[in-house]
Amino acid sequence: MTRSKRYAALEERPINREAFVHPWPEVGLVVSDGPYDPAPSLRVERGRVVEMDGVPRAQMDMLERFIADHAIDATAAAEAMTTPSETIARMLVDINVPRERLVRLASGCTAAKLVEIVRPLSVLEMMMALGKMRLRRTPANQAHVTNRKESPALLAADAAEAALRGFSENETTVGIARYAVWNALAIMVGSQVGRGGVLTQCAVEEGVNLRLGFKGLTSYAETLSVYGTEGAFVDGDDTPWSKAFLASAYASRGVKTRFTSGTGSEALMGHADQRSMLYLEARCLLVTKGAGSQGVQNGSISCVALPESLPGGVRAILAENLLAAILNLEVASGNDALASHSDIRKTAKLMCQFIPGTDFVHSGYSAVPRYDNMFGGGNFDADEYDDYLVLQRDMRIDAGLHPVGEAQALAIRERAARAMQALYAGLGLPAISEAEVQAATVAHDSRDMPDRDVAADLDAADAFMHGERNILDAIGALDAAGYTDVAERLLEMSRQRVIGDYLQPAAIFGEDFRVQSAINDRNDYAGPGTGYRLEGERWQRVQDIPQAKDPADYLAGHGEQGGASSSLAERLHSLGAAEKGAGTEVIVAVGPAFGRALTETIGGLPHGAVLEQLLQGIADEGVSARIVQVHHTADCAFIGYAGAQLSGSGVAIGMQSRGTTVIHRADLAPLNNLELFSQSPNLTLASYRQIGRNAARYAKQERVQPVPVNVDNWVRLRLIVKTMLLHRREIEQVEADRPPSELQYDWEPEG
Numbered sequence: 001m002t003r004s005k006r007y008a009a010l011e012e013r014p015i016n017r018e019a020f021v022h023p024w025p026e027v028g029l030v031v032s033d034g035p036y037d038p039a040p041s042l043r044v045e046r047g048r049v050v051e052m053d054g055v056p057r058a059q060m061d062m063l064e065r066f067i068a069d070h071a072i073d074a075t076a077a078a079e080a081m082t083t084p085s086e087t088i089a090r091m092l093v094d095i096n097v098p099r100e101r102l103v104r105l106a107s108g109c110t111a112a113k114l115v116e117i118v119r120p121l122s123v124l125e126m127m128m129a130l131g132k133m134r135l136r137r138t139p140a141n142q143a144h145v146t147n148r149k150e151s152p153a154l155l156a157a158d159a160a161e162a163a164l165r166g167f168s169e170n171e172t173t174v175g176i177a178r179y180a181v182w183n184a185l186a187i188m189v190g191s192q193v194g195r196g197g198v199l200t201q202c203a204v205e206e207g208v209n210l211r212l213g214f215k216g217l218t219s220y221a222e223t224l225s226v227y228g229t230e231g232a233f234v235d236g237d238d239t240p241w242s243k244a245f246l247a248s249a250y251a252s253r254g255v256k257t258r259f260t261s262g263t264g265s266e267a268l269m270g271h272a273d274q275r276s277m278l279y280l281e282a283r284c285l286l287v288t289k290g291a292g293s294q295g296v297q298n299g300s301i302s303c304v305a306l307p308e309s310l311p312g313g314v315r316a317i318l319a320e321n322l323l324a325a326i327l328n329l330e331v332a333s334g335n336d337a338l339a340s341h342s343d344i345r346k347t348a349k350l351m352c353q354f355i356p357g358t359d360f361v362h363s364g365y366s367a368v369p370r371y372d373n374m375f376g377g378g379n380f381d382a383d384e385y386d387d388y389l390v391l392q393r394d395m396r397i398d399a400g401l402h403p404v405g406e407a408q409a410l411a412i413r414e415r416a417a418r419a420m421q422a423l424y425a426g427l428g429l430p431a432i433s434e435a436e437v438q439a440a441t442v443a444h445d446s447r448d449m450p451d452r453d454v455a456a457d458l459d460a461a462d463a464f465m466h467g468e469r470n471i472l473d474a475i476g477a478l479d480a481a482g483y484t485d486v487a488e489r490l491l492e493m494s495r496q497r498v499i500g501d502y503l504q505p506a507a508i509f510g511e512d513f514r515v516q517s518a519i520n521d522r523n524d525y526a527g528p529g530t531g532y533r534l535e536g537e538r539w540q541r542v543q544d545i546p547q548a549k550d551p552a553d554y555l556a557g558h559g560e561q562g563g564a565s566s567s568l569a570e571r572l573h574s575l576g577a578a579e580k581g582a583g584t585e586v587i588v589a590v591g592p593a594f595g596r597a598l599t600e601t602i603g604g605l606p607h608g609a610v611l612e613q614l615l616q617g618i619a620d621e622g623v624s625a626r627i628v629q630v631h632h633t634a635d636c637a638f639i640g641y642a643g644a645q646l647s648g649s650g651v652a653i654g655m656q657s658r659g660t661t662v663i664h665r666a667d668l669a670p671l672n673n674l675e676l677f678s679q680s681p682n683l684t685l686a687s688y689r690q691i692g693r694n695a696a697r698y699a700k701q702e703r704v705q706p707v708p709v710n711v712d713n714w715v716r717l718r719l720i721v722k723t724m725l726l727h728r729r730e731i732e733q734v735e736a737d738r739p740p741s742e743l744q745y746d747w748e749p750e751g
Helices: 005-011 062-070 074-082 085-093 099-107 111-118 123-133 152-165 177-194 206-214 230-235 240-252 277-290 313-326 343-354 382-395 406-427 434-442 454-466 471-480 484-499 536-543 564-571 607-620 636-646 685-699 715-732
Strands: 042-045 048-052 142-144 169-172 199-202 220-225 256-260 295-297 330-332 363-366 572-577 585-590 624-629 651-655 661-665 675-677 741-745
Touching: 042 074, 048 062, 048 074, 062 230, 062 240, 062 277, 074 099, 085 099, 085 111, 085 123, 099 123, 099 313, 111 277, 111 313, 123 313, 123 343, 152 169, 152 177, 152 406, 152 434, 169 177, 177 199, 177 206, 177 406, 177 454, 177 471, 177 484, 199 206, 199 220, 206 220, 206 240, 220 240, 240 256, 240 277, 256 277, 277 295, 277 313, 313 330, 313 343, 382 536, 406 434, 406 471, 471 484, 564 572, 564 607, 585 607, 585 636, 585 685, 607 624, 607 651, 607 685, 624 636, 636 651, 636 661, 651 685, 661 685, 675 685
Parallel strands: 142 169, 142 363, 169 199, 220 256, 256 295, 295 330, 585 624, 585 651
Antiparallel strands: 042 048, 572 741, 624 741, 651 661, 661 675
C-alpha cells in the first residue's frame, strides 16, 4: 500500500509516542461505569450501617467496614440515598443550591452513589461544580523542589524563588534516602527566605517523614497513601486504621496532613477487583474522610498515564477531584506527574483544574527544570513559567503564581544560598563553598553545580537525624550569622505548629502568617459576581508579565526626528496636487504618514531605501515613475487604487507606511489587485526592487512572473501589536478631503 504522506507525518507527532488501550474491565482497565461496579444501596439499623452497595455487613472487606463505621453520616444517609442521583448532579451545577447542602448530602453517600452522581456530568459541568465546591475561596499552588545532586545551596535557591513566585507549599524528595534531613532543611530555609509562611514537606518513607516532622523540619505531609481495595492495602502492609493513626500522629505534632490517592493505582498494583478506577477512587476518598484527614492529593498523580490510556481518562481524573471537593476535602488536584508528550494534551488536562480553580491547582508544579525533578518529571516545570503566567493573564485567572523579574529572582536565590552556607557553617556541617553559592544563584539545573562530598553529607545527616538537634538549632545558627529575619520566620512556623490553626481544612498562610482556610476564607461562589475574583492589586500583579511592553516601546525608531528621518524629509519634496498622467508610467503611491510621521517599515527598512529600490526596479525596465502621497485613506488597497487612477498606464504600486504593498491597476475593483504583499515584515529591499520591475512590466503589458512571497504564519503573533500601533499613527495623518499630492525624491539611480 502506498503510504499517505499526511498519515506518515501524523505518526511523528508527540501524541503518538503514548500508550492507548481498549478497556478491559476484568483487570480494572476501565475508568468509569465498569460492568462490575455495584449499584448504590445503603441500609442503616439503629444508627449502624448493616448493608452498603449490595454488600451485607458480614461480608464487608476492611475498607467497606471502615467506610461504614467512620465515613457515612447516618443522619444524612436517608435523604442522600433516596434523592435521585441526577437531581444531586443538577444541584451541583445550580448556582442557587448552596455548597453546604451538597456537602451534607455527600456525607451520607456510599462510593457507588457518589460515582452515580457525577456520571451524567460533562467536563464543562464538572468544572462548574468544582468552582462551587472547592473548600477555600482563594486558589493556591504547590511546587516540587528537587535536584539530582541533592545540592543544599541549589535546593534553597529554588525554594526561595518558588516562594517569591507565589507558591504556598514547597515539596521535596530524595534520590538517596539518608539525604532527607538536609533536603527538608534546605527547602524550609529557602522557602522562608523567599516569603514567610510557605509550608514545606519532604516526601519519604512515612516513619522517616514523621521523624522529620518531630524535629520541626517539615510543616505538612501528604505521603499517606490510601487505596481502594483490600489487596492493594495489604500489599503496602497498611490498613485504613493504621493510616488514621499516622495522620493523628502528624496532627498531634502540628503537621498539616493530607492523604494521597488517585485513579488507576489499584489496577497498576494488580488489585483492581474488577472495579472501575473511579469507583475505587470514591472508596479511597471515603477512607480519607473517615480517617479524619483534612484533605487529599488526588488527580491520578503518578498513575496518570494509565487512565489517560483509556477512553474518558481525563474526565475521570476531573471527576475524582470533584468527588473530593463534594466530600469537603481540601483538593491538591494533581497536574504534577508528566502526563503527556503533547503540549496540547497536557495543557488541556490542566485546564480542567486551572479554569475552575482548586485548593492547589498543582500538587507539585516543578519549580525546577524537568531534568532535576525527582518525582518522575513534572507535567509543568520551571522552563514553562512564562507560558503559565501568560495563561493566567489571558484568562484573568489566579492559578497561584505571579511574575518575578530576573534581578529580583537572582537576589533572592543568592540570599537563600548564602543563608544555607551560613547555616552549615554554624552547625559545623560539611561546608558549602563560595563556588556552590555562585552557581546556585544562576544555575539552570544541577549540572551547573559543583559536586559535593556525598559520604560526608550522609555521615552528617545520620548524626543529625539520630541526635538531639532540631529546627531550633538551625534557627539559632541563622540568627547568629545575621539572618535574623529568616530565623524569625522559621521560629514563627514552629509557633504556628503549636497554635495549630493552619491544620484547618485547606489552610495556607497569606501575608504576615495570616491563616487562610475553609473556615475564614470559605468558598462563597454562588454564580456570576460571587466567589473569588482576580481583581485589584492581585490582578495588576498577575498581568504585569516581563514581556509586556509600554505601547511607546513598539514605536521606537519610527518617525523620530534626526538621523535618517531628517535626511529623508530633506530629499522628499511636495510638488502640489497630483495630476492624471499619460504614457507608460508607474505611480508609486505611498500612505499619508510615509517619510514623515513614520520613517521605516515594520521590518525596520528605512523608507528612503525602500523607495529607492521601488524606483530602481521600475527604471530597470526602462519605465518612468512618479511618486504620489495619498492623504484621504490609510488602506493599502485604496492607496494603490488611488495611484492607479492617476497613472498614465493605469498601473501603480500602493504602499502603506509600515511596508504592506500592492500592485494595482485602474480597471480593477479597489479590493482586487495584480499582486498583494501582505506580509511586509518578510519583504526585503530585493523584494521591493522586484515589485518595481513587475509593476513596470504590467505597465508595458508584458507577461509577468509574480514576485515570490515568503509566507510566515507566525509573524502575526509577533507583530500584530506593532502593526496596530503603526497603522494607528498612519490613520492619524489621514485628511479625508485632501486629494493626493505629487512628491519629488532626490536620488541617483544606478548606472
